[in-house]
Amino acid sequence: MTTGRPPFAAVDLGAESGRVVLGRVERGRVALEEAHRFANQPVRVLSTLHWDALRLLHEVKLGLGEAGRRAGGSLAGVGVDAWGVDFGLLDRAGVLIGNPFHYRDPRTEGMIDRALERVPEEELYATTGIQAMPLNTLYQLLASEGSPALASADTLLSIADLMTYWLTGERRAEQTIASTTQLYDPRARGWASELIERLGIPTRIFPELVRAGTWLGPLTAAVAEEVGLGGEVGVTAVAEHDTASAVVAVPAESERFAYISSGTWSLVGVELDRPAITDEGRRANLANEVGFGDTFRLLKNVMGLWLLQECRRAWARAGHDRSYAELVELAARAPRGGALVDPDHPDLLAPGDMPRRIRGLCERTGQDPPEEAGPIVRCVLESLACKYRVVLESAERVSGRHTDIVHVVGGGSRNELLCQLTAETAARPVLAGPAEATALGNVMVQAHAAGLVGSPAEIRRMVRDSFVVRRYEPKGGDAGPKMLERFLAITA
Numbered sequence: 206m207t208t209g210r211p212p213f214a215a216v217d218l219g220a221e222s223g224r225v226v227l228g229r230v231e232r233g234r235v236a237l238e239e240a241h242r243f244a245n246q247p248v249r250v251l252s253t254l255h256w257d258a259l260r261l262l263h264e265v266k267l268g269l270g271e272a273g274r275r276a277g278g279s280l281a282g283v284g285v286d287a288w289g290v291d292f293g294l295l296d297r298a299g300v301l302i303g304n305p306f307h308y309r310d311p312r313t314e315g316m317i318d319r320a321l322e323r324v325p326e327e328e329l330y331a332t333t334g335i336q337a338m339p340l341n342t343l344y345q346l347l348a349s350e351g352s353p354a355l356a357s358a359d360t361l362l363s364i365a366d367l368m369t370y371w372l373t374g375e376r377r378a379e380q381t382i383a384s385t386t387q388l389y390d391p392r393a394r395g396w397a398s399e400l401i402e403r404l405g406i407p408t409r410i411f412p413e414l415v416r417a418g419t420w421l422g423p424l425t426a427a428v429a430e431e432v433g434l435g436g437e438v439g440v441t442a443v444a445e446h447d448t449a450s451a452v453v454a455v456p457a458e459s460e461r462f463a464y465i466s467s468g469t470w471s472l473v474g475v476e477l478d479r480p481a482i483t484d485e486g487r488r489a490n491l492a493n494e495v496g497f498g499d500t501f502r503l504l505k506n507v508m509g510l511w512l513l514q515e516c517r518r519a520w521a522r523a524g525h526d527r528s529y530a531e532l533v534e535l536a537a538r539a540p541r542g543g544a545l546v547d548p549d550h551p552d553l554l555a556p557g558d559m560p561r562r563i564r565g566l567c568e569r570t571g572q573d574p575p576e577e578a579g580p581i582v583r584c585v586l587e588s589l590a591c592k593y594r595v596v597l598e599s600a601e602r603v604s605g606r607h608t609d610i611v612h613v614v615g616g617g618s619r620n621e622l623l624c625q626l627t628a629e630t631a632a633r634p635v636l637a638g639p640a641e642a643t644a645l646g647n648v649m650v651q652a653h654a655a656g657l658v659g660s661p662a663e664i665r666r667m668v669r670d671s672f673v674v675r676r677y678e679p680k681g682g683d684a685g686p687k688m689l690e691r692f693l694a695i696t697a
Contacts (some may be wrong), residue, residue, distance in 0.1 A: 206298050211281040212238070214266050214272045215647035218287035218364060219447065220469040221245060221514060223261065226503025226641070227275060228648030234671045235642050235648060240275055245555075247307045252554075254307040256364070258293060262371050270432035278435050281655065283372065283424065284443035284647045288470075289385030290342050294358040294410070295376070302354045305364065308340035309555055316344035323404050327487065330399050334482035334493030335387040336505060340554075341557035342386035346406050350635045355693035357399030360668045361410040365445035370438055373422045378412045379442040381449035384495040391480045391493050393503060416462045417444040417497045443650040444497040446506070448472045453497045453646030453661065454639060455612045456669040463597050463608040465627070466642065467617025469511045471589065473596040474504025481604050489599040497650060498661040503604050505596045508548040512618055520578060529579070529620075535579030536586055537622050541684060543580050544572040545588045547696040570695050587637045590626035591692035597631060614642035618675075628677040629685030638674040645672075 206264075212227040224242040228235060243264040248255050273280060294302045306312070307606050317339055319331065335341065342361075349355045356457055362370055363382045383389045383396070388406070390397040396411045415421070419442045423429075444450045451466040455476075466472040469648060480493040481503050494502045517532060527535075544567040546553075552562050560581050564574035567584070575581045593611075601607055610633050618637040628635040639645055649664045650680075658664055681684065 211279040211655055212268060212272075212276050213281045213442075213648045214283045215644040215651070216268065216283065216285040216368065217447065217644040217647060218261065218285070218368070219245065219430040219643075220288050223264060224273050225265065226529055226644040226648070228310065228645070228651070230648070230652045235652070235667055236671065237644060237648070238275070240272040243268070247309075248304070253312065254310040255304040256291065256307055258301065258305055258364070258367065262368065265368060265430065266432050269354050269434065273432060273434045277327070279697060280434060280435065280584070282651045283438060283685045284325065284651045285365045285368045285372070285440075286443055286445050286447045286643060286647050287363065287382070288367070289363065289382050289446045289448075290340055290345070292342060292345070292361050292363050293367040293396040294354055295308050295360040295362065296357055296374075297359045298617055299360075299370075299376070302358060303365075306345060308345070311555065312348040313339040313344040313606075316347045318535070320344065320404060324400060327484070329387075329400070330487040331482060332390055332397050334480050334486070335385070336390050336490045336492035337387075338506060343388055343404065347404070350405065355407070358407070358410050360412050362412065363445065366370070367630050369421055369440055369442065372424055372428055374425050375421045376412050376418075377421060377442065379417060379419070379445040380414055381417055381444045381495045381497065382446040383414055383422075385446055391495060392482070394495070415442050417442060417449070418650055420654060422427050438652045440458065441651050441654045446494065447506045447643045448648070449494065449502065450644075450646030451614050451642040452476060452502060453649055453664060454642040454668050455614055456665055456674060457612060458665075458669070459609075461607065461609045463600065465593060465611060465613045465617070465621075467613050467615045467623070468490050469509055469514065471507040471593065472504050473507055473593050473600070474608045475495070475600050475604050475606055475608060477501045477503055478608070486603040488562065489603060491599060491603055497646075503600050505599070507589065507596060507656065508553055508593050511558060512548060512553060512563070512589075513582060515556060516563075516578075516581060516585065519558050519560055525578070532578060532582045533586075533620055535624050536582035539579035540686070543587070544575055544584050545591065545692045545695050546566065546570075546584060548585070548588050548592050559696035572695070577619050585621070587626055587688055588692065590630045591689050593627055594689055595693075596632040609633060613637045614639060616640055624675070624677045625680075626685075630635045630689050632679050634679070635677040636674045637677065639668065639672040650673045
């Protein structure tokens, strides 16, 4: 697609890789072009696990430079999205105090119990409406209690907010990503200050909140010069949580849809116009996160393709480096009816020998453990599909909204076997794509802020007109229901 209008640049940071994507919006269509892709690998320092934040910034700037060259030296704007919960701490001078911790670092062990000693579980959920997970910002901060870093901190910024700060000099917190912290009140649309105080966390570190679509400011002169961009290039606070951006780009035609944003994590849920904070939601451990355009995302985090990613890394270390496509093909040839595991079992959270851990879980639940790569991958994919159905039913009960169709977006939408299994366990059609949903949602929020597109419904219509999705129908027979029955028995 050609246009006289400069394209937008979407900086999309994921837990396995990052990229900078050009997005052109013209005549009711949007087109994407990847300018730069890079690995995002955590770094272990002695016993702790960190993100290499400065390396991420370096790659972001390389990507903006390449995007600018492809666009003829000018961009219509820049937006940054990233995964949630992790953060950097800045001192009063705006200097980063150490590399951000990785959410899989084990230091948060026992922190949920510490939090509940100060605030009862029912009250914590009633205020924040967030799924209790040890990786949440709340528990990471409690793990830092008494540390010199927290004592000297002036500002807490999510990973996306940290990158926009380094690009613009503006210290702000965008609401969709702030809502993942378990320190945000979705009803009041603000920080849960009283709750934060009772938890013993310093309230001074929480910055001003802005809504998705807010213009933050131009790239600093130093950044613009370094990356070779002329003129003033503005940075917009997009829906900075990557799932929030992905949901913007779900090509739904009605409200009766569920979504699965499928990547390292699988975010399974429904879109609402108000939070659904109830005791039933708390018992189901569902999260109420802010979305774009006065929406809320009632969802649950499922471990996702992290399991497959860790298996692949383990096999590569052993000298068997296969592509994801090869592994899925092996799984497709493996017989059905094999072992299943709960993808969210605590044993599967940390990096390590994932095939061995999966076999161990199977043995402890009285199943024959899979030994070869194909059956192990099949175990992962079938287990994920079953978990999706369980979470979907919970979201429907709590929201009171029945869904007719499941939209799978993100990288996992390319996994044909997983999409077909999901259709069978969910007992409803699956529409898969676009795979580039997160970067696409990032671009569309920038386009909305620039006045190039109107309502969320118009955004979704433009996505449908611009990208092909693949439909998967539930197959007849009892294979899906039987698999789900076995999963429920194993995970009861």
